[in-house]
Amino acid sequence: MKNLRLFIFCMMCAAFTLYSCTNNERKTDFPTKSSVYGLASIVNLNTDTTSIYLGDFFPDIAVIDSVQCSLNFSSSFDKKNAKLILWSKSKEIPALSELKVFVKHTSYSILLKKSGKIKKTVYFNPQKKKYSKIQIAGEFNNWNPTSSNFVFENGKWRKDLFLDQGTYQYQLVVDEKWILDPANPDSSDNNIGGYNSLLKVYNFSAGTPPYLYTNSFKNERINIGNINADSLFVLWQNFRLAAKFINKSDSFCNITIPEEANKMERSFIRVFSCNKKGCSNDLLIPLKFGKVINEATALTRKDLEAQVMYFLMVDRFMNKDSANDKPIKDPDVSAKANYMGGDFSGIISKIRDGYFSDLGINSLWISPVNLNPDKAYREYPEPHRKFSGYHGYWPISSTKVDYRFGTDLELLNLVRDAHRYGINVILDYVANHVHENHPLYKQHPEWVTALVLPDGRKNIRLWEEQRLTTWFDTFLPTLDFSKPEVVETMTDSALYWIKTYNIDGFRHDATKHIPENYWRRLTQKIKNDITIPYNKNFYQIGETYGSRELTGSYVNSGELDAQFDFNLFFDMRSVLLNNNESFAKLQNSITSSLDYYGYHNLMGNITGNHDMARFISYASGALSSKEDDKEAGWKRNIGVKDPVGYKKLSMFTALVMTLPGIPVLYYGDEFGMPGAGDPDNRRMMKFTKLDSYEVETKNIAKKLIKLRRNLIPLIYGDYLAIPANVDKNIYKTKDIFVFARCYFDKIAIVILNKNSSVEKIKFKIPVRYDKLKLLLKSNFENRFDLKGDEITISLEGNAFEIITN
Numbered sequence: 179m180k181n182l183r184l185f186i187f188c189m190m191c192a193a194f195t196l197y198s199c200t201n202n203e204r205k206t207d208f209p210t211k212s213s214v215y216g217l218a219s220i221v222n223l224n225t226d227t228t229s230i231y232l233g234d235f236f237p238d239i240a241v242i243d244s245v246q247c248s249l250n251f252s253s254s255f256d257k258k259n260a261k262l263i264l265w266s267k268s269k270e271i272p273a274l275s276e277l278k279v280f281v282k283h284t285s286y287s288i289l290l291k292k293s294g295k296i297k298k299t300v301y302f303n304p305q306k307k308k309y310s311k312i313q314i315a316g317e318f319n320n321w322n323p324t325s326s327n328f329v330f331e332n333g334k335w336r337k338d339l340f341l342d343q344g345t346y347q348y349q350l351v352v353d354e355k356w357i358l359d360p361a362n363p364d365s366s367d368n369n370i371g372g373y374n375s376l377l378k379v380y381n382f383s384a385g386t387p388p389y390l391y392t393n394s395f396k397n398e399r400i401n402i403g404n405i406n407a408d409s410l411f412v413l414w415q416n417f418r419l420a421a422k423f424i425n426k427s428d429s430f431c432n433i434t435i436p437e438e439a440n441k442m443e444r445s446f447i448r449v450f451s452c453n454k455k456g457c458s459n460d461l462l463i464p465l466k467f468g469k470v471i472n473e474a475t476a477l478t479r480k481d482l483e484a485q486v487m488y489f490l491m492v493d494r495f496m497n498k499d500s501a502n503d504k505p506i507k508d509p510d511v512s513a514k515a516n517y518m519g520g521d522f523s524g525i526i527s528k529i530r531d532g533y534f535s536d537l538g539i540n541s542l543w544i545s546p547v548n549l550n551p552d553k554a555y556r557e558y559p560e561p562h563r564k565f566s567g568y569h570g571y572w573p574i575s576s577t578k579v580d581y582r583f584g585t586d587l588e589l590l591n592l593v594r595d596a597h598r599y600g601i602n603v604i605l606d607y608v609a610n611h612v613h614e615n616h617p618l619y620k621q622h623p624e625w626v627t628a629l630v631l632p633d634g635r636k637n638i639r640l641w642e643e644q645r646l647t648t649w650f651d652t653f654l655p656t657l658d659f660s661k662p663e664v665v666e667t668m669t670d671s672a673l674y675w676i677k678t679y680n681i682d683g684f685r686h687d688a689t690k691h692i693p694e695n696y697w698r699r700l701t702q703k704i705k706n707d708i709t710i711p712y713n714k715n716f717y718q719i720g721e722t723y724g725s726r727e728l729t730g731s732y733v734n735s736g737e738l739d740a741q742f743d744f745n746l747f748f749d750m751r752s753v754l755l756n757n758n759e760s761f762a763k764l765q766n767s768i769t770s771s772l773d774y775y776g777y778h779n780l781m782g783n784i785t786g787n788h789d790m791a792r793f794i795s796y797a798s799g800a801l802s803s804k805e806d807d808k809e810a811g812w813k814r815n816i817g818v819k820d821p822v823g824y825k826k827l828s829m830f831t832a833l834v835m836t837l838p839g840i841p842v843l844y845y846g847d848e849f850g851m852p853g854a855g856d857p858d859n860r861r862m863m864k865f866t867k868l869d870s871y872e873v874e875t876k877n878i879a880k881k882l883i884k885l886r887r888n889l890i891p892l893i894y895g896d897y898l899a900i901p902a903n904v905d906k907n908i909y910k911t912k913d914i915f916v917f918a919r920c921y922f923d924k925i926a927i928v929i930l931n932k933n934s935s936v937e938k939i940k941f942k943i944p945v946r947y948d949k950l951k952l953l954l955k956s957n958f959e960n961r962f963d964l965k966g967d968e969i970t971i972s973l974e975g976n977a978f979e980i981i982t983n
Contacts, residue, residue, distance in 0.1 A: 203422060203423075203434060204398060204423075204434055204435070204436055204437040205436075205437055206417070206420075206436045206437070206438060207283075207284065208284065208414075208415075208417050208436065208438050209281075209282070209284055210438075210441075212415065212416065213236055213238070213241050213281045213286065214235050214236060214286055214415075214416045214735075215237060215705055215709055215710050216709075216735065217415065217416065217446060217448065217735075218235050218286070218287075218288050218289075218416045218735050219234075219733070219734040219735040220288075220289045220290070220291050220450075220776070221277070221288060221289070221290050221291065221734075222291050222293070222730070223264070223266075223290055223291060223292055223293050224293060225293045225295055225340060226265060227263055227264065227265040228263070228264045228265070228290075229261050229262070229263055230261065230262040230263075230264065230277070230288075231259065231260060231261050231698065231736055232245075232260045232261070232262060232279065233260045233698070233702065233736065234698065234734060234735045234736025234737070235279070235286070235288060235416075235735050235736070236279070236281075237702065237705050237706055237710060239260040241281045241282070242279055242280070242281060243280045243281060243282065243283075244279075244280045245262060245277065245278070245279050245280070246277075246278040246280070247264065247275070247276075247277045247278070247290075248271070248272075248275045248276065248290075249267075250266060250267060250268045250270075250271040250272070250275065251264045251265065251266060251267060251271070251275075252264070252265055252266075252267050253265075262277075264290075271292055272292065272409060272452060273291070273292045273294075273452035273453070273454075273455075273456050273457045274289055274290070274291055274292070274409060274411060274450055274451070274452040274457055275289070275290045275292075276288070276289060276290070276411065276418065277289075277290055284417075285417070285418070286416050286417065287411075287413055287416060287417060287418040288416075289411060289450060291457060293342075294342050294343060294381070294456065294773075295340040295341055295342055296340070296341060296342070296343065296379055296380075296381055297338060297339070297340055298338075298339045298340075298341055298377065298379050299336060299337070299338050299339070300314060300328075300336070300337045300339065300359070300377070301334050301335065301336055301361065302328060302334065302335040302336075302350060302352070302359075302361070303333075303334055303335075303360075303361065304333075304334070304335065309335070309352060309353050310353055311327065311328075311351075311353055311354075312327070312328035312330075312335040312337075312350065312351070312352055312353075313326055313327050313328065313350070313351040314326045314328070314337055314339075314348055314349075314350055314351065315348060315349055315351055315356070316346050316347055316348025316349065316374070316377065317346045317347050317348065317725055317745070318339065318341050318346045318348070318377075318725055318727075319725070320642050320645075320724040320725050320728055321642060322642035322643060323351040324643060326339075339377075341377075341379045342379070342726075342727070342770075342773070342774075343379055343380055343381055343770075343773070344379055344766060344769075344770040344773075345366075345376055345377065345378050345379070345763070345766055346376070346377045346379065347366055347368065347374035347375070347376060347377075348374060348375050348376075348377055349374055349375060350375075358373065358374070358375045359375040362375045362376070362377070364376040364377075364378065366752075366759075366763070367752055367756050367758070367759060367803075369748060369751065369752050369755075369803050370803055370804070371802070371803050371804030371805070381455075381456075383455065384455075385406075385453065385454060385455035386406050386455060387406070387452075387453065387455045387456040387457065387458060388404070388405060388406040388407035388408070388451045388452060388453050388455075388457075388458035389403075389405040389406065389458055389459060390402055390403065390404060390405075390407070390449055390450075390451055390458050390459055390460070390461050390896070391403040391461075391896055391920060391946055392461060392463065392896070392920070392921055392922045393430065393922065393946065394922060394923070395470040395472075395922060397469075398434055398435040398468065399432055399433070399434060399435070400432070400433040400435065400447060400463060400470060401430055401431070401432050401433075402430065402431050402433065402449060402461060403429060403430060403946060404426070404429060404430060404431045404451065405429060406453055406455075407451035407452065407453060407458060408451075408452065408453040408454065409451060409452050409453070410424070410426065410431060410449070410450075410451045411449070411450040411451065412424055412431075412433055412447070412448075412449050413447070413448040413449075413450075414435070414436050414438075414439060414445065414446070414447055414448075415445055415446065417436075419433070419434075419436065422434075423436065431449075433447060433449075435447065435465065435468055435470075437468070439465050439467070439468035440467055440468035441467070441468075442465070442467065442468075443466060443467060444464065444465070444466060444480075444481070445464075445465045445468075446462055446463060446464055446465065447461070447462075447463040447465065448460065448461065448462055448463075449461040449463075457773075459772070459777045459896050459897070460776055460777050460778060461777075461778075461896065462483075462777075462778035462894055463894070464477075464481070464483075464894060470922075471890070471894075472890065472921075472922060472924075473890060474887060474888050474889060474890045474893060475888075477893070478600070479540050479541070479597075479600050479601065479602050479682075480715050482715055482717050482739065482780055482840075483778065483780065483840075483893055483894060484540070484887070484893050485540060485541040485602065485717070485840050485841075486538060486539055486540055486541065486835075486840075486841050486843070486883050486886055486887060487539070487541040487542070487543055487604065487782065487840055487841065487842040487843070488534060488537070488539040488541070488542055488543065488842075488843050488845065489543040489544075489545075489784075489787065489788075489842055489843070489844050489845060490525070490542065490543070490544055490545070490845040490863070491520070491544075491545040491569065491570075491788060491845065491860055492520050492521065492522070492525065492544055492545050492547060492570065492583050493517055493518055493519070493520040493521075493545075493568040493569070493570075493582070493583070494518055494520050494568075494845075494860050494861065494862050494863060495520045495524055495525060495528070495845060495862075495863045496520055496521075496523075496524025496525060496527060496528055496863060496865075497518070497519035497520055497521060497524055497862075498521060498523035498524040498526070498527050499521050499523040499524075499584065500519065502519075502521055502581060502582055502583070502584060503517070503519040503582070504517060504581070504582045505517040505518075505519075505566070506552070506553060506554045506566040508553070508554045508564060508566075510554065510564045511554045511564045511565065511566055512563070512564075514811075514857050514858065514860075514861075515554075515563065515564065515565045515566060515568070515857050516554075516566045516568060517566055517568045517582055518568065518862050520583070520862070520863075521582070521583050521584045521588075522547075522583055522584035522585075522588040522589055522591075522592050523584060523588060525542075525544070525592055526588070526591060526592050526595055528865075529592070529595045529596055529599055529601065530595060530599075532599075533865070534599070534601055535599055535600075535601075536880070537848060537879070537880055537883060538880060538883030538884050538886070538887050539601065539843070539883070540600055540601050540602065540887070541601060541602040541603075541604060541682075541683075541717075541840075542596060542601055542602065542603050542604065543604040543605075543606065543685050543842070544603065544604070544605060544606065545569060545570045545571075545606050545788070546569070546570030546571055546573070546605075546606045546607065546608050546687070547570060547579055547580055547583055547589060547605065547606075548570065548573045548575055548576055548577070548578060548579070548580060548608070549573065549574050549575040549578040549579065549580045549581070550566075550567030550568075550570060550571075550572045550573065550574060550580055550613070551567050551572060551574050551613055551615055554566050555572075555651070555653050557651055558638050558639065558651045558652055559639070565857075567613070569788070569860070570606065570608070571608055571687060572613040572653075572654065573608050573612050573613055573616060574612070574613045574615045574616045574617075575616065575617070576608075576612070576616070576618070576668065576671035576674075577671055577674050577675075586678075589679055590678075590679055590680075593679050593680055593681060594680075597680075602682035602683065602717070603679075603681050603682055603683075604681070604682060604683040604684065604685050604717060604719070605675055605679075605681045605683070605684055605685070606684075606685045606687060607672055607675065607684045607685070607686055607687065608687045608688075609657070609668045609671075609672065609686065609687070609688075609692060609696065610650075610656060610657065610687060610688035610691045610692050611649070611650055611654045611655060611656045611657060611688070612654070612655060612657065613653060613654060614653045614654070614655060618657075618667065619655055625657060625658055625661060625663070625664050626655035626656060626657055626658055627646075627647035627648075627649070627655070627656045627657075627658050628647070629649055629652070629655070631644070636649075636652075637649055638650070638651065638652065639651075641691075641723075642724075645690060645691060646659075646691060646692070646693055648691065650688075656691070659692055659693050659695065659696045660693070665695060665696050665699050666699070668696070668700075669696070669699050669700040669703050670703075672684065672700055672703075673703055673704070673707060673708075676704065676707075676708055676716070677707070677708075682715075682716065682717060683716055683717030683718060683719070684717075684718050684719070685719050685720075685721070686718065686719070686720045686721065686738070687721055688721060689720030689721050689722045689732055689738070689741060690720075690721075690722040690723070690724055690728060690729075690732070694731075694732065694737060697732060697736075697737040697738060698736050698737060701718070701736055701737055701738070702736075704716055704718075717739050717740075717780070718737075718738045718739050718740070719738065719739060719740045719741060719742065719780070719782055719840075720732055720733075720738045720740070720741040720742075721741065721742055722741050722742075722744075723744055725745075726745055726770060726771065726774040726775075727774070729741050729743075729744075729745070729774075730774045730775060733775065733779075733781075739780050740775075740779065740780040740781045740782060740839075740840065741781060741782070742781070742782040742784055742787075742842070743771055743775070743781040743782060743783055743784075743839060744784075745767065745770070745771065746767050746768065746771050746781075746783065746837075746839075747783070747784050749763060749764055749767035750764060750767075750830060750833055750834075751793060751796070751830070753932070754797070754826055754829060754830055754932055755796050755797060755803070755826070759912075760908075760912035760913075761912060761913065761914065761915035761930070761932070762908075762912065764915065765899055765915070768837065768897070768899075771839075772838065772897060775839075777838055777896055777897060778838065778894065779838060779839055780839070780840055781839045781840065782839065782840050782842045783833075783834045783837055783839040783840065783841055783842060784834070784842045784844065785827075785830060785831055785834050785842065785843050785844050785847040786844040786847055786859070787844055788844070788856065788859060788860055789856060790807075790855070790859065791807040791810075791811075791816075791853060791854050791855045791858075791859055792816075792846075792847070792851065792852050792853040792854075792859050793826075793827055793830055793847070794818055794823045794824065794826075794827045794847075794850045794851075794852055795816050795817075795818070795823075795852045795853060795854060796823075797822070797823035797826035797827055797830075798817075798818040798819045798820045798821070798822065798823025798824075798826075798852070799819040799820050799823070800816050800817055800818060800819040800823075800852060801816055801854055806855075807854050807855035808854065808855035808856060808858075809855075810854040810855070810858075811853065811854030811855055811856075811857070811858025811859070812858075816852050816853060816854040816858060817852050818850060818852050818871070821871050822934075822976060823850065824850050824871045824872075824874070824875045825975075825976040825977065826932075826976055827847070827850050827875060828875055828878045828879070828882075828978070829930055829932065829976060829977070829978050831843070831847070831848075831878070831879050831882055832882055832928065832930070832978045832980070833928075833930070835882040835883060835885065835886040835892070836882075836885075836886070836892055836917075836919065836926065836928045836980065837897070838897050838919075841883075841886060843879070843883075845863055846861070846863055846864070847879075848875070848876050848879040848880070849864075849868055849872040849873070849875050849876040849879070850871065850872055850875045851863075851864060878958075881957065881958070882980075885926070885957060885980060885982070889919075889924070889926050889982060890921050890924060891919040891920055891921040891924045891925055891926045891982075892919050892926055894921055895918075895919035895920050895921035895924070895925075895926065896919070896920055896921070897917060897918075897919060898917060898918045898919075898920060898944055899916075899917045900916040900917055900918055900927070900941050900942070900943075900944070901916075901941065902914050902915075902916045902929075902939050902940065902941040903938075903939060903940055903941075905940075913931060913932045913933035913937065914929075914930070914931055914933075914937060914939055915928075915929070915930045915932075916928065916929050916930075916939065916941050918943075918944055920944060920946070920947075923947075923950060923983075924982075924983060925943070925944070925947060925952070925982065925983055926980060926981070926982045927943070927954075927969070927980065927981040927982070928978065928979075928980050929941075929971060929973060929978060929979045929980075929981070930973075930977075930978045931973040931974070931975065931976070931977055931978070932976060933975050933976075934975040934976065935975050936972055936973065936974055936975060937972070937973055937975075938970065938971075938972045939970070939971050939972070939973060940968060940969070940970050941968070941969055942967050942968050942969075943964075943967050943968075943969060945967075947967075948967055952964075952983045953983055954969075954981050954982070954983050955981065955982060955983070956971075956979050956980070956981055957979070957980045957981070957982060958977075958978070958979050958980065960972070960973060960977070960979040962979070962981065969981070
């Protein structure tokens with residue numbers, strides 16, 4: 179009996195010791211309150227010097243004790259602006275490195291990504307002709323030739339470009355005349371009835387970049403696959419985990435979740451890696467009180483990655499209160515350019531009757547609601563048509579609600595009801611300009627940029643040449659944000675909407691036309707006044723038409739969470755609409771976006787918006803890319819010419835709902851509402867009398883949104899392109915696209931066929947699922963065969979399937 183008691187005592191001691199060791203393994207000295215709010219964004223290094231504003235990451239820069247970076251860099255510090263300036267001491271800096279910021283002996287980690295720019299030289303042979311100036315304009319310089327002049331030497335014109343890997347459309351500008359590059363046989367459809375030359379930039383150095391994937395998890399342990407990685411960076415929140423938390427082997431890595439994660443309802447494990455070839459994909463693993471989230475049911479509207487957004491124009495959605503119907507009384511204003519009566523009451527009624535919930539929407543982006551003028555104005559471009567301010571983008575007040583939409587109380591009730599139904603409200607905010615009747619302009623005419631340029635030209639709609647100063651129209655003065663008082667006034671106005679109406683985010687109009695000092699100040703105020711004191715996620719998404727480099731320059735911890743990915747949108751549209759385009763173009767575009775914005779970005783993937791003709795009008799043949807889409811809407815009724823347009827629209831929606839990023843559905847796209855360019859693409863929303871094609875299209879959209887909301891691989895999964903029909907030549911596979919979103923043992927495989935005829939498609943499931951007994955099913959009634967690791971499926975023309983487990 180004595181020996182038995184001694185044995186039990188020893189076993190208890192051993193168990194206690196094991197428990198203590200396990201707990202000690204998970205203990206850290208991380209502070210209970212982080213000095214950084216949210217997840218610190220990666221800093222993309224320039225090829226020469228890079229400025230890092232520490233205030234972007236640390237709202238209170240006074241807490242910073244010191245900064246330490248790799249020996250590969252030299253640095254200086256600008257105390258006044260809390261700006262760290264880095265430059266490389268070596269040509270061979272790693273693809274990823276770490277900047278450590280110390281606060282009371284705690285090290286916060288900010289990752290630095292080496293520039294991947296490659297030198298690419300473009301030549302122009304004058305063929306013995308004389309030219310005074312040769313320039314180049316393309317996606318890489320936002321189609322602005324003035325910044326890219328060639329030099330003439332040895333009988334040829336030459337321009338050295340430094341570009342990231344990818345393909346870029348461009349043209350040469352020869353003595354002001356735009357032409358295709360005569361020395362380059364590669365070209366691409368420009369979506370407006372013509373072609374552009376195509377510049378291909380690739381790094382052909384030896385080796386394969388690393389690849390990471392989520393393999394398995396159990397309790398506080400996570401196992402990830404790690405292929406070809408030389409360096410691994412594992413972070414919990416913004417703290418790089420020490421060696422005791424990481425157990426690496428050649429192809430796997432075991433990660434121990436730190437004990438501090440148990441105290442937080444939502445935190446993240448983030449994993450990055452690199453080798454000499456470049457960076458891997460990144461992993462983002464959500465935790466709930468220290469446990470890996472493996473089901474989408476654990477997510478809420480506060481999880482920004484789980485958003486499915488719906489964009490509606492207030493005036494064009496639902497008219498519920500005729501008492502506030504006040505169209506502009508002017509015979510020169512067409513009905514389609516006037517107020518149609520949509521209001522807050524209409525939106526509230528659709529929230530309450532479950533329209534958005536039934537569709538699966540959990541985030542509403544609504545057009546600007548600030549007061550607009552009571553008269554119409556002629557637009558500057560010919561034929562100088564008159565428009566009202568029904569759209570909300572001509573503010574005569576930056577804080578008053580437009581009475582034609584409803585009252586302050588109704589807007590407040592709209593937000594409250596949306597929250598009650600689990601829906602975020604994202605408000606469109608206009609900061610770039612005001613209307614000439616705005617008190618700000620009347621009281622401070624010196625607060626705007628010059629309308630007339632030094633050379634006598636009017637500074638109107640010079641989008642690229644005068645990006646930060648150009649006016650949108652003669653009656654819409656652009657604010658001069660080089661003046662601190664302008665920045666303070668407009669950021670205070672933005673804050674008013676958050677504090678008064680408890681909105682959940684902003685869509686920012688004309689983002690690229692506003693300098694970064696404004697965005698930094700706005701985000702600083704939002705952090706200090708809203709997100710930190712109330713622990714409230716606030717989503718900011720911008721609108722920038724331009725290169726990925728320009729677009730991405732505004733997306734970081736100190737400015738915006740995201741922008742709309744227009745480059746990806748235009749490539750998706752081009753590939754689905756043009757028979758001669760290959761899905762390879764889309765894959766290249768997806769890769770470029772993931773490289774620029776990350777594999778778990780919050781960028782907006784749109785089905786369309788209020789500035790572009792409706793996709794279905796192109797897809798059905800009712801509208802041609804060779805015509806002026808706006809004029810077409812004035813001259814004839816644009817409908818749906820060929821029902822195949824509905825199938826193509828569903829394919830487009832399938833892509834938007836399954837690719838990394840935030841899906842954004844433009845109102846009416848759920849059933850295929852047609853429309854030419856603005857304002858024809860802003861028709862009054864239709865809720866009844868849908869025909870059979872529209873009903874089917876809407877049902878498909880609902881099913882796709884349901885999959886997006888319910889399948890965690892479509893939210894937090896990594897992206898993997900899958901080769902299909904590898905035994906056939908490239909031309910025969912250009913209409914087939916297969917990719918997977920993978921998250922631990924869960925997978926969603928997306929298959930598309932844009933050919934007009936049936937295609938038999940074969941592909942292999944990702945190797946990591948080889949040994950798992952996957953119970954796969956199709957979600958759109960297409961039968962498939964699984965033999966070993968190979969799937970065979972036949973898809974009708976212009977069709978898709980999503981296979982899940």
